[in-house]
Amino acid sequence: MGNTTDRDASKRALHARRASSFGAHAMDYAEHRPDYPLAAIRWALEAVPTVPAPIVVDLGAGTGKLTEGLLAVGASVIAVEPDDGMRVELMRRLPGVRALEGSAEEIPLPDGSVDAIVAGQAFHWFDQQRAFPEFARVLCKGGTFAALWNTDDMRVDWVAELGRVARSDASAPPPELGDAQLPEHPLFEIFERAEFPHTQRRTAESLAATIGTHSHTLVVSPQQRAEVLRRVTEYLRSRPETAEGEFDLPLVTLVLRAELRDN
Numbered sequence: 001m002g003n004t005t006d007r008d009a010s011k012r013a014l015h016a017r018r019a020s021s022f023g024a025h026a027m028d029y030a031e032h033r034p035d036y037p038l039a040a041i042r043w044a045l046e047a048v049p050t051v052p053a054p055i056v057v058d059l060g061a062g063t064g065k066l067t068e069g070l071l072a073v074g075a076s077v078i079a080v081e082p083d084d085g086m087r088v089e090l091m092r093r094l095p096g097v098r099a100l101e102g103s104a105e106e107i108p109l110p111d112g113s114v115d116a117i118v119a120g121q122a123f124h125w126f127d128q129q130r131a132f133p134e135f136a137r138v139l140c141k142g143g144t145f146a147a148l149w150n151t152d153d154m155r156v157d158w159v160a161e162l163g164r165v166a167r168s169d170a171s172a173p174p175p176e177l178g179d180a181q182l183p184e185h186p187l188f189e190i191f192e193r194a195e196f197p198h199t200q201r202r203t204a205e206s207l208a209a210t211i212g213t214h215s216h217t218l219v220v221s222p223q224q225r226a227e228v229l230r231r232v233t234e235y236l237r238s239r240p241e242t243a244e245g246e247f248d249l250p251l252v253t254l255v256l257r258a259e260l261r262d263n
């Protein structure tokens with residue numbers, strides 16, 4: 001029993017360390033992480049009226065990767081991000097966007113003030129028990145919450161093997177997000193799920209740099225981080241698909257969306 005409690009506490013501590021690991025590498029993050037396909041963003045916001053421009057919160061906005069896509073589909077975006085390093089990089093890249101310090105559990109906006117809340121690559125870091133009531137507070141009637149993730153397309157052999165090669169001591173299984181594991185909350189309608197094909201143009205070196213912005217390589221020792229990134233580069237240089245020049249990293253963008261329930 002004691003051991004289980006210790007294990008749970010150390011899992012929670014690692015999760016918290018990973019959630020707050022990105023800011024120290026914000027410029028690399030902005031340079032090397034993929035953007036989001038506009039079709040995925042449009043699907044996420046399908047139920048949101050588009051005229052006039054919907055007010056959309058990009059929650060856990062980081063350096064603004066999803067913010068840019070939201071702007072491209074015509075949204076009026078408010079970026080909310082707890083990490084100073086990430087938020088400063090977002091403000092440097094997108095000076096016209098309103099960027100606020102805040103979190104999923106404490107969104108610094110009035111009740112019923114936004115049409116949608118979206119989270120790119122961030123929902124799994126939230127304390128969902130506290131976040132869902134906060135979403136419901138901030139959303140207007142009929143508002144939407146959506147979560148997006150760019151995931152590596154594990155159906156492709158060299159990509160699946162890369163996932164194994166890139167593991168560190170801090171790696172955890174990716175969040176289970178199949179139809180059977182959709183989030184549920186009484187304040188929201190049943191979640192819907194869709195997938196969109198996507199790619200990111202990379203070289204062996206730039207894909208290693210992308211992996212160097214993943215939290216499981218950010219929270220380990222400098223020695224282990226260097227070893228993982230060396231292994232990744234060596235692996236990519238050894239595969240015919242990725243050895244020379246530029247290639248497309250196959251991605252699947254996963255989107256979950258749900259409307260606020262009418263009470």
Ligand SMILES: C[S@@+](CC[C@H](N)C(=O)[O-])C[C@H]1O[C@@H](n2cnc3c(N)ncnc32)[C@H](O)[C@@H]1O
Nearest residue numbers: 019060061062065083086103104120121122125
């Ligand atoms: C992997 S980054 C994603 C950044 C950006 N949305 C994107 O798509 O590139 C995860 C972001 O979530 C933020 N984050 C972590 N915990 C959070 C929380 N509880 N509430 C809001 N954001 C959080 C981190 O600071 C980080 O910027």
